[in-house]
Amino acid sequence: MTHRPQQLPADHPPVKSGRVGVLVVNLGTPEAPETGPVRRYLAEFLSDRRVIEIPSLIWQPILRGIILNTRPQKSAAAYREVWTDKGSPLAAITAEQAEALQARLAGSVQVEWAMRYGEPSIPRQLEKLMDEGCERILLAPLYPQYCGATTATVVDKAADWLRERRWQASLRTLPPYHDDQAYIDALASDLGRQLDALDFTPEVLLLSFHGMPQRTLDLGDPYHCHCRKTARLLEERMARPDLRMVTTFQSRFGRAKWLEPATDDTLMAEGAKGTKRLAVAAPGFSADCLETLEELAMQGKEQFVEAGGEQFAALSCLNTSDPGMAMLETIIRRELGGWI
Numbered sequence: 538m539t540h541r542p543q544q545l546p547a548d549h550p551p552v553k554s555g556r557v558g559v560l561v562v563n564l565g566t567p568e569a570p571e572t573g574p575v576r577r578y579l580a581e582f583l584s585d586r587r588v589i590e591i592p593s594l595i596w597q598p599i600l601r602g603i604i605l606n607t608r609p610q611k612s613a614a615a616y617r618e619v620w621t622d623k624g625s626p627l628a629a630i631t632a633e634q635a636e637a638l639q640a641r642l643a644g645s646v647q648v649e650w651a652m653r654y655g656e657p658s659i660p661r662q663l664e665k666l667m668d669e670g671c672e673r674i675l676l677a678p679l680y681p682q683y684c685g686a687t688t689a690t691v692v693d694k695a696a697d698w699l700r701e702r703r704w705q706a707s708l709r710t711l712p713p714y715h716d717d718q719a720y721i722d723a724l725a726s727d728l729g730r731q732l733d734a735l736d737f738t739p740e741v742l743l744l745s746f747h748g749m750p751q752r753t754l755d756l757g758d759p760y761h762c763h764c765r766k767t768a769r770l771l772e773e774r775m776a777r778p779d780l781r782m783v784t785t786f787q788s789r790f791g792r793a794k795w796l797e798p799a800t801d802d803t804l805m806a807e808g809a810k811g812t813k814r815l816a817v818a819a820p821g822f823s824a825d826c827l828e829t830l831e832e833l834a835m836q837g838k839e840q841f842v843e844a845g846g847e848q849f850a851a852l853s854c855l856n857t858s859d860p861g862m863a864m865l866e867t868i869i870r871r872e873l874g875g876w877i
C-alpha cells in the first residue's frame with residue numbers, strides 16, 4: 538500500500554501541535570462559603586473511594602443521611618472566617634502559583650491549574666491544554682508526600698479523561714517530592730525567615746501534617762513515612778538545637794483511629810506542661826487553606842492558649858514565596874527533561 542499524505546477535510550479545525558503543558562493540581566474547595574456550595578463540594582470529595590475507604594452501600598447512607606445534613610453548615614462558617622476577596626485561599630493561591638510558574642517557564646510551556654474536586658476541574662483544564670496544542674502534559678499534584686487519597690486520586694481523574702478520548706495526550710506525573718533537596722531547602726529557608734521575623738522566640742516548632750486513618754498506613758500507604766522523612770530532613774537542615782521540633786497530624790475526621798500524635802491534643806498537652814512559646818508550620822500543604830488558616834491559626838491558637846501557652850504563631854505555607862516558586866520550578870523542569 539502506498540503512503541499518501543493525509544488530507545484534512547476543509548472544515549476540519551486547525552491542528553496545533555508540539556507544545557508542552559503543565560497542569561498543577563490541588564485538592565479543591567467550595568465555590569462560596571455557604572451551606573449549599575460547601576455541601577456540593579463535600580458530596581464530591583467524600584464520595585471519592587480513595588478518600589473514604591468504606592463500601593458505598595454502607596458509606597453513602599451515612600454521608601447523605603447524616604454528614605451532608607450537618608457538616609456543611611459548620612464548615613461554611615469556618616470557610617467564612619478565611620474567605621478573601623479573591624475567593625477561597627486555596628484556589629486563589631493555586632492560581633497565583635500557576636501564574637508565577639508560567640512566568641518562570643516563559644514561552645516553552647503552558648501552565649494551567651485545576652482542583653481535584655470542584656472547579657476548574659481536571660478534565661476541563663486538560664481539554665484546554667490539548668486545545669492549545671499541548672500533546673505532552675505534565676500532571677503535577679502539589680502534594681509533597683504521596684498519599685492514595687490525594688496524589689493517586691488526581692491521577693485517577695486524569696486517567697478517566699484519557700479513557701474517553703480518541704486522541705490522547707502523553708501524560709507524565711510529578712513524583713512525590715517529600716525528600717527532595719529543593720523542597721527541604723525551600724522549607725528551611727522560608728520557615729527560618731519567618732521564625733526570625735517573629736517578635737518572640739518559640740521553644741517548640743510543631744510540624745503539622747494532614748492526618749489519615751491509621752489503617753491506610755497498615756495497608757501500605759507511604760504517606761506517614763513520607764511525612765516523617767520530611768520532618769527529619771527539615772529538622773537536620775534547619776539545625777536549630779534550641780528549637781524543639783515535634784511532628785503531628787491534624788484534621789481528624791470520623792470515629793476511626795487516625796495517625797498520631799494529633800495536632801490538637803499536642804497543642805493542649807504542650808500548653809499544659811508549661812511550654813509558653815510555640816510556632817506551628819504545615820510543611821505538607823503547598824498553599825494556605827482552611828486547614829492552616831482556620832484549624833491551625835485560629836483553633837490551634839485557642840487550644841494552646843487555653844491550656845496555658847502564652848505566645849503562638851502559625852507560619853505561612855510556601856505559597857508564592859520565592860523559595861517556594863524556585864522549588865516548584867526546579868522539580869517541574871527536572872520532570873520536563875527531554876520535553877523542553
Ligand SMILES: C=CC1=C(C)c2cc3[nH]c(cc4nc(cc5[nH]c(cc1n2)c(C)c5CCC(=O)O)C(CCC(=O)O)=C4C)c(C)c3C=C
Pocket residue numbers: 564565566567579588589608612625627680684686687747748749750760788790821822825826827828
Ligand atoms: C476522611 C476524610 C479526609 C481525608 C482522608 C483527608 C485527607 C487529606 N486532605 C488533605 C488536604 C486538605 N483537606 C482539606 C479539607 C478537608 N479535608 C476533609 C477530610 C479528609 N481529608 C474535609 C471534610 C475537608 C473540608 C473541610 C471540612 O469540612 O473540614 C483541605 C482544605 C480545603 C480548602 O478548601 O481549603 C486540604 C488542603 C490531605 C493532604 C490529605 C491526605 C494526606
Ligand SMILES: [Fe+2]
Pocket residue numbers: 747788
Ligand atoms: Fe483533608
Ligand SMILES: [Fe+2]
Pocket residue numbers: 788827828832
Ligand atoms: Fe479541618
